[in-house]
Amino acid sequence: MELILQELLNGLSIGSVYAIFALGYTLVYSILGIINLAHGAIFTLGAYFTYTLMGGSFGFNGLLANAAIPVKLPFFLALILGSMLAGLVGVLVERIAFQPLRRQSADPLLTVVSSLGVAVVLVNLIQYLVGAESYTFPANTFGNIPPAFNFGNPDHPIPIRSVQIIIFAVSAVFVLLLTYFINLTKYGKAIQAIAEDAVTASLLGINTDRLTMLTFFISSFLAGLAGTLVASSVSIPGPYFGIAFGLRGLAVVVLGGLGSIPGAVLGGLVIGLVEAFVPGEFSGYKDAVAFAILFIMLVVRPQGLLGKQFVQKV
Amino acid sequence: MSEFFSTYGSLIVSMVLGALLGLSLYLPLMTGQLSLASPGFYALGGYIAAILSTKVFNQSSHEFSIFYLLLEMGIAGIVCGLLGIAVGIPTLRLRGIYLAIATIAFGEVLRVVSLNLEITGGAVGIFGIPQPFPNQISYLWVALPLLIVSMLILYRLERIRVGRAFIAIREDELVAGAMGVNPTYYKILAFTLGAILAGVVGAISAHFLNTWNARQGTFDASIIYLTFVLIGGSRTFVGPVLGGIVFTALPEILRNLAQTNGLPDWLAHFLQDGRLIIFGLLIVTGTIFFPQGIVTPNIFNIFNIFTRKSKKI
Numbered sequence: 046m047e048l049i050l051q052e053l054l055n056g057l058s059i060g061s062v063y064a065i066f067a068l069g070y071t072l073v074y075s076i077l078g079i080i081n082l083a084h085g086a087i088f089t090l091g092a093y094f095t096y097t098l099m100g101g102s103f104g105f106n107g108l109l110a111n112a113a114i115p116v117k118l119p120f121f122l123a124l125i126l127g128s129m130l131a132g133l134v135g136v137l138v139e140r141i142a143f144q145p146l147r148r149q150s151a152d153p154l155l156t157v158v159s160s161l162g163v164a165v166v167l168v169n170l171i172q173y174l175v176g177a178e179s180y181t182f183p184a185n186t187f188g189n190i191p192p193a194f195n196f197g198n199p200d201h202p203i204p205i206r207s208v209q210i211i212i213f214a215v216s217a218v219f220v221l222l223l224t225y226f227i228n229l230t231k232y233g234k235a236i237q238a239i240a241e242d243a244v245t246a247s248l249l250g251i252n253t254d255r256l257t258m259l260t261f262f263i264s265s266f267l268a269g270l271a272g273t274l275v276a277s278s279v280s281i282p283g284p285y286f287g288i289a290f291g292l293r294g295l296a297v298v299v300l301g302g303l304g305s306i307p308g309a310v311l312g313g314l315v316i317g318l319v320e321a322f323v324p325g326e327f328s329g330y331k332d333a334v335a336f337a338i339l340f341i342m343l344v345v346r347p348q349g350l351l352g353k354q355f356v357q358k359v
Numbered sequence: 360m361s362e363f364f365s366t367y368g369s370l371i372v373s374m375v376l377g378a379l380l381g382l383s384l385y386l387p388l389m390t391g392q393l394s395l396a397s398p399g400f401y402a403l404g405g406y407i408a409a410i411l412s413t414k415v416f417n418q419s420s421h422e423f424s425i426f427y428l429l430l431e432m433g434i435a436g437i438v439c440g441l442l443g444i445a446v447g448i449p450t451l452r453l454r455g456i457y458l459a460i461a462t463i464a465f466g467e468v469l470r471v472v473s474l475n476l477e478i479t480g481g482a483v484g485i486f487g488i489p490q491p492f493p494n495q496i497s498y499l500w501v502a503l504p505l506l507i508v509s510m511l512i513l514y515r516l517e518r519i520r521v522g523r524a525f526i527a528i529r530e531d532e533l534v535a536g537a538m539g540v541n542p543t544y545y546k547i548l549a550f551t552l553g554a555i556l557a558g559v560v561g562a563i564s565a566h567f568l569n570t571w572n573a574r575q576g577t578f579d580a581s582i583i584y585l586t587f588v589l590i591g592g593s594r595t596f597v598g599p600v601l602g603g604i605v606f607t608a609l610p611e612i613l614r615n616l617a618q619t620n621g622l623p624d625w626l627a628h629f630l631q632d633g634r635l636i637i638f639g640l641l642i643v644t645g646t647i648f649f650p651q652g653i654v655t656p657n658i659f660n661i662f663n664i665f666t667r668k669s670k671k672i
Contacts, residue, residue: 145647162642169635333471336464343461344449
């Protein structure tokens, strides 16, 4: 019983990170119809930004050996600032790698390839600058709260790591904020209009270019946030860790339905929970679970759980 | 001359193998399908060769026979071909980005499975794969004929009914279907041919590299092979061949460049360690400025680059 509860909370915690990460994919997909494969690299970048802003220093490999900024920001401030920096990188990526292709009205697959190129550049740039070693956030990252809370009674302790509660809470807050933003603000409605039909939206006086940039900012902000949350729970294992996470994020969006915001949240929680309940003796196969789900989903119901049936037009 | 071969032998063989891998990615792309499954089949072919040669064929103590290598290449090709059909039938109903995602998932599942199975040696992989040749350059005896045969086949393929059907599907699948071309059949055919080629190349590579592990079929590998095709050229088989050759040699070229005298320190350092950054930048600029790759069928009409309207892979 204790174990089930623990696994459940583990699953919810990682699942909520998947959810905010996948929301980034889905936002960009819904307005541009492309998958931004650099999303996983931005996720990594967010973790490194936050680590730097918290005053962490880097190892002796890479160009920035032993560098550290002189200030040490508290975790939550660093989290927001680091994610915003990741968001700005996202805007830059959009400008450099996506906008020229959009101007040429190129095949969407070319944009996917271009985003792959961006991912390669970002990941290797990180490795070039700070080396490939793993970095751990300082022990008192969250201030002076105990490392775990007991959710059972003293006889049957059900310890839950406080970092997981924080991850879940932060993710939930941002999912709610994003839902509010998309559905109830002017900019959110404009983004929805672009997703519906970009040409009509621009004819109605919506500045599609600027809102595309805003979407990329939000999407990359969420990626950076997710990256920091995952890294604060374990560590930053190296520049490549976002790529694997990014690929699993693809499974989440496809499961929920590409372009669907509730779908991304649902998909994230489902994949998080399924991964948490993989029995210990098959733990080596845990990484494959998301892809197996993805594969089955693509074959059985490519539009995802909550996605719209797509119709091919000539 | 022999000194040249002993220094660059392994690089030359790698270049030929790179060209072959470029072709294996080019085949599905002929029908407009962006498939990233080739590295998966490549890894599978390598595992088949590695397991067969270390566990099954390795009874005799003397030199490993080349016929066993050819047999392994055949088996790897058949297994990858069958798996290609099995994977292709469900996934090729998907279009565009969905197919790319499905093939990424396929590769990742293969990778995780090979990391966990005992027969594939887990994370360590399989090493001490027997050598059919006394030195590395001799692998050209297998790799070069394979490349030439593949290029001849592709040269013909682009000019017969099947190849024209591929290209028709790439240009517009719905129109091709309306004209009586069966898109599903031809897409699966192209995908399977690519899988067979990747598997056969994997079998050679396993012997050539002497060791084989789960790192061979990763997502990174698929990006690098994709560069071969997309920058080399995705409209004619010459593109991936040249792309594979040039991009496999690129790290070596960059290393030599870095040793030129008079370069500033940071540039020399960047050329040596920033190889993958350069790769990535090439992918981004290549897709923007050369959407069909550098080698196109109308390469001699350079000015077309500036006037061309349709931008497709």
